[in-house]
Amino acid sequence: MEKYMPQKIEKKWQKKWLESNVYKTEMDPKKPKYYTLEMFPYPSGNLHMGHVRNYSIGDVLARYKTMEGFNVIHPMGFDAFGMPAENAAIKHGVKPADWTYSNMDNMKRQQREMGLSYDWDREVATCRPDYYKWTQWLFELFYKRGLAYKKKAYVNWCDTCGTVLANEQVIDGLCWRCDNEVVKKDLSQWFFKITDYADVLLKDLDLLKGWPERVKIMQDNWIGRSEGLELNFEVPELNETLSVYTTRPDTAYGITFVALAVEHPMVETICKAKPEKADEIRAFVKKVQSQSDIERTSSESEKEGVGTGVYMINPFNGNKAEIWVTNYVLADYGTGAVMGVPSEDQRDWMFAQKYNLDVIVTLQPKGVELKVEEMTEAYTDKDGILCNSGEFDGQDIKTASKGIMDKAEREGFGKRRVNYRLRDWLISRQRYWGAPIPVIYCDDCGEQLVPEDQLPVMLPENVNFEAGSVSPLAQCEEFVNCTCPKCGKPAKRETDTMDTFICSSWYYLRYTDPKNDKKPFDSDKVNYWAPVDQYIGGIEHAILHLLYSRFVTKVLRDEGLVDFAEPFSNLLTQGMVLKDGSKMSKSKGNVVSPEEIIGEYGADTARLFIMFAAPVERDLDWSDEGVAGSFRFLNRVWRIISQFEDKIKSAGDEYDKKALTDDEKELRRVLHVTIKKVTEDIRDRFMFNTAISSIMELVNEFYKFQNDENVNAGLVREVSLNLLKMLAPFAPHMTEELWSELIGEDSSVHAQKWPVCDEAATVKSEVEIVLQINGKVRDRIMIATGISREEMEEAAKNNSRVQELTEGKNIVKMICVPDKLVNVVVK
């Protein structure tokens, strides 16, 4: 055999795999299915190392599961709508579609050069009409189920992107895509009613046994369920009631004011009722609204407000409390109004200090009397005894909360209520390169869905791009002008497109039936393949994509289109690929290009290194020397197998194991221990790094025989073939080349059964055990495996080191761990 030349053999096998379509999958109810999925990429033009890691993990699993006998589906596609294509159009005058498709072609080439086992017949691209037709269909389904609606609201706006954003897409007050500061705008926008599913999205996190705990915790926090009480206060002057929401009903006797958000509808009512205050209030509202989102919602910023001179009555004790318009109450959480209890809430405390408002202590630690004059901050411990609270005095928080809520419900001025931090999903975008929202506006008939038989609403190709201008769709006359589907009169189309997260929230279902032109997917097919058995991607989607996909799946389940509640049974969140301790980026100049690495060492080396260098969930620091080491290892495998080529070919699969020498038996033992270890590491732990290190140990053991011309040929064959099989998921080309050299052109290593460990071969006749005295290692001895406790103790007592060190001391007891150690405890 000639030397290992990855460039040559990788090209050869990639061509062959493509031509023979070996990775094509079909439904087969007789076989257990396995759905491996890596998050599909945005077609930016080139793969980066994060992709390489993502796809390598998926490919190892897909190949391994195939060898284990599963019917594996392993698809790939492109999340192809989005801003960068449009930016390219503005900057370079290329059509977004042309830019996107040519990027896809390049990335597909790079994916092929990685040797990934995708079934390309299932490829989807979200920007193709045959895909977005069904994204639009999905929108219509949501609309018909009352889950898509348009409303005017204060929404997140990114000026750079020229569009609105969902809450999930604002990170620390900045746009998730461009890091520009997000501002609030009062706009009429489309929403998906994800809040209707808040409870089930939270509850079903319990079903996700195969998800990392931290991702579930993040979603739990994001949904933010809280239980509390909604209280209605009479406002006699206005002849209205004002509702507040609280999670601390026990503090209700300590209310000294009520705080409204500036957007609260009662603010305007008050202005009308109190003309003398109106100017001051309106000026304050204006000032607050002019602040950026960061300023407004930072817990650091000072709490300010304007007293309205209007009072409400606390139904518990009849106290009057002034209504204030403030900058620290959120309009879109709870009722947009909050009861002010300075003694037990730090924000209310600071507000009350600033404006000299009353403080009533209603809770104090056991055995302590809190005095308002001596307090420097609110008492916020959730532990204490009530006071100044009428009939509830002397009760603990839990008892009082229940009693107060019961009283409120009994007397009709309050109701127990559950609240969520989660907001509805804002899904419209003022951009061109996305799926058009299939809605038509008619002056007479109002908002109308585009009839299903007219889908897709096609994105027009000839549009005008100018930086900073409104969406090109809105300027495109032939797109905008249409006829009302109901009355046939001239009407106008919706010019917003959908958030690309909608496109990506159902693609894993489309893979199961990607060419269906009658439905988004066939139920039999989707229910055979899905849910995804193993989903692999970055932690950055912990909330965004993963929450949206769960939501969409649940709606489809409720519609009867799928029969499962959760889309991804198991989730693996890979760490980032770093260079010199930080994220690879152009500005830092530390980017390592996959294409260059593959060009220099081959895809097998790149894959092997990336799987070996760190456990999948942890960040991985790229090391050029490490890559060279992986290349060295593959060469080592190549050489030892080449050297034994004749022996391997001439030997049979069956041979007399009893004829093996002790050294050969040891090699065979290591082989079977390795099979066991590699299988468990891949199947149960996703510890690919340790799987590879045990394969390396096997190769090291094998090298002990490199100069032994008389080594048993049957054993050499057994070791070599199993070694290739175990290495095949990691280094698919190189193992395939060696396999075809040894076994023949028609046989593929990837179609082999995964090796099975011969337990009998793993047994050692002798083991080295540790002798400890008082827990410290003092000697090591060889003993026969499986001997009794008594025999082990005897062996320890007879050991000269033990005798020497226990001389004249009293042996209190001896602890034996079979085949591992004896600990002699002396005094």
Place this chain on the structure above:
RNA sequence: GCCGAAGUGGCGGAAUUGGCAGACGCAGCAGACUCAAAAUCUGCCGUAUGCAAAUACGUGCCGGUUCGAGUCCGGCCUUCGGCACCA
């Protein structure tokens, strides 16, 4: 502030159920091969003392449980990630 994860040689990391700390790899050192180098093969490789045998110390810090702790418990420190005026 709240929630979560992590901290082990010069470096990446291993130790799966409380039982030999440092597997495997990288870097380094030495030997073999070679006229020489590269490549390859082999060996050494936590720190301190020591010629060695060996001994002591050693998994962020302090304490505890245990015959025995990287692993369990209590209290901290540092780094990273998420959330953050959600009443």
